[in-house]
Every structure is written in C-alpha cells, then in structure tokens.
Amino acid sequence: MPLPKSDYLSDTWKDGLFTNKVVFCTGGAGTICSAQVRALVHLGADAFIVGRNVEKTEKVAKDIATVRPGARVIGLGAVDVRSFDSLNNAVVRCVKELGAIDYVIAGAAGNFLASINQLSVNAFKSVMEIDVLGSYNTLKATIPHLVESAAKHRVDSDTLKPSPAGTGGRIIFVSATLHYTGTPFQGHVAVAKAGIDALSNTVALEFGPLGVTSNVIAPGPIASTEGLDRLLPTEQKEKVIKSQPLGRLGSVRDIADATVYLFADTGSYVSGQILVVDGASWRISSSAGSANYPDFLISGDTFQSVKGKKAKL
Numbered sequence: 001m002p003l004p005k006s007d008y009l010s011d012t013w014k015d016g017l018f019t020n021k022v023v024f025c026t027g028g029a030g031t032i033c034s035a036q037v038r039a040l041v042h043l044g045a046d047a048f049i050v051g052r053n054v055e056k057t058e059k060v061a062k063d064i065a066t067v068r069p070g071a072r073v074i075g076l077g078a079v080d081v082r083s084f085d086s087l088n089n090a091v092v093r094c095v096k097e098l099g100a101i102d103y104v105i106a107g108a109a110g111n112f113l114a115s116i117n118q119l120s121v122n123a124f125k126s127v128m129e130i131d132v133l134g135s136y137n138t139l140k141a142t143i144p145h146l147v148e149s150a151a152k153h154r155v156d157s158d159t160l161k162p163s164p165a166g167t168g169g170r171i172i173f174v175s176a177t178l179h180y181t182g183t184p185f186q187g188h189v190a191v192a193k194a195g196i197d198a199l200s201n202t203v204a205l206e207f208g209p210l211g212v213t214s215n216v217i218a219p220g221p222i223a224s225t226e227g228l229d230r231l232l233p234t235e236q237k238e239k240v241i242k243s244q245p246l247g248r249l250g251s252v253r254d255i256a257d258a259t260v261y262l263f264a265d266t267g268s269y270v271s272g273q274i275l276v277v278d279g280a281s282w283r284i285s286s287s288a289g290s291a292n293y294p295d296f297l298i299s300g301d302t303f304q305s306v307k308g309k310k311a312k313l
C-alpha cells in the first residue's frame, strides 16, 4: 500500500535531487532498506532491489514505484547475496535495464537471538555469509559501475563545485551498533557487523582516489521493523522505549534521511564514516538485549525461536 511521504522522507530535501540516477539495493524488500530506496525514488532515482523472497521483492518494488509517476523500480527475487553469480547476474540486469548504477545500498542481513551455546557452527556461518560475504559480493559486483559513475560526477578539485550532473559513485553498508559494547545472544551478528564496518573503511581508502565514497549507516532500534519485532518481545517494548535517550524509537524515515544526506551533495566529503542513527541509544548500556540477562543463561532455557526455521524462498 502506498505510504504517506512523511513516513519515509522529511520535507528537507528537494524533489528531483536524484533524477537520472540509479540505486541498487540488496535486502531491498526489508522495512529499513525499502524506506531508503523509497526516499531516493521519491527524489527522482530509479531503483533495482534484490532479495531472496520472489513474491515479496516484486511486490515491494511495485509499491515503491507508486511514489513518483514514471519511476522505474525493478524487484528481482531468488537472489542470494551469498552467491556471487546470483548477485552479479542481478547487477548485469540492472545496468542493462536501467542504464547504470550510481548508488549502492548493501542491506541484506540475517539475524536471530541465540547464545553461543545454542548457536550451531552452521548458524554462525550463515549469518557471516549473508552479512560479510554478501556485502563483499555486493561490493565486487557493483564497484566497476560505482567507479564509472564517480568519474562522471566528481566535485571539481580546484573550484570545489559539485558536478552539474549531480552525485554518483557512492555505497552505504547497513550495519548495527551492538558490537560497540557487546550484546549477549548477538555474537554472530556483532562479529558480522564489525566485519562490514571494516570493509567499508577499506573501500573508502582504496576507491576514494577514484571518487567513490563508502560509509556505514548504523541504525539503532527502529520502530515497526521485522528485526525489532522479532528481537524485542512486546512486553519489553515500553521499557525499552522509556530507556531511550530521546524517549522514542527511531523511524525508518530517520534512516532514509541519513541515506539521502550521504548520497546527495551534502555527503560529498563524507567517506569512511559510520553514521550512527540511534538517538544515542547505544551509549546507554542496557547490555541484556531483549532477554533476561544473566538469569536466562543460568536457567539453561532456550529461545523460542532457536529451532531455526528454514527461510522461505
């Protein structure tokens, strides 16, 4: 269902900011990434989103396309970021159908609560492969196109004037904040997100000379996302909200606005950064996450969700 603009984009940005630009996004049917893409499409971009679930990815793409008459938004399902070939085929199709890739959002991720005792080797490997290898595959498949776009959209190094053709050659990795302190039952995700942060920093250094910027957005607890709904039991929600420094959860609009900032001219000299969008949440060390720490560990109970459900394709 089409969303009101106020749900995914603030009024700060001018329409047409991303006209003739193309964004490629993994995990694009998810709540956060779809809001990021929706905001960019609203502001003029065309988009190519990929995901594992065919029906969901196609449906979300159609929905995003409603935000702007003439918007081209392609949703391609059955793409697993763990497979370079699968991802690369999607990239080839994106360039063939939409003409270029100016921006990339590496957003595909896997997450569930499990202590190390409950986490099988394969479960750990799955999250590492989806998050870290998936981000690397996304980078490898798209970087030639980002380099090409960056060359066309460089800020003039003498006058410091932006290119009249706008910006291009930018990548955002979606990470998290839970590895800044330490979060029980999220060891697998913490390790993976730390790897993603390190990858982004290296991209900034190695591709900066070619005009590409690379940054991380680290969302805090964002309301109405599948991640938060799954990881935070309803009965604990009120307590968590109360404990937030800004007295509220984040919104997907907060993340979308940060994305526009990094991709627009406002972000031209911002690279190798981690933009934490969490209302200072991580600085309050609640450490226990959503479980009753440490009683839960001592009890020997298992999380209800620990018997891993095979993700439906």
Ligand code: COA
Residues within 6 Å of the ligand: 109, 110, 111, 112, 113, 114, 118, 119, 120, 121, 122, 123, 124, 126, 127, 130, 226, 227, 305, 306, 307, 308, 309, 310, 311, 312
């Ligand atoms: N707790 C503990 N282990 C779990 C688990 C859970 N909740 N969910 C999956 N696993 C384990 C599986 O048991 C399996 O390990 P095993 O072979 O030793 O039994 C391993 O993880 C791989 O599981 P599989 O079902 O094959 O999933 P996958 O590799 O295709 O995908 C996820 C893994 C994380 C993506 C999947 O669990 C999932 O769909 N999660 C929900 C969606 C999601 O995470 N979205 C991100 C939003 S933040």
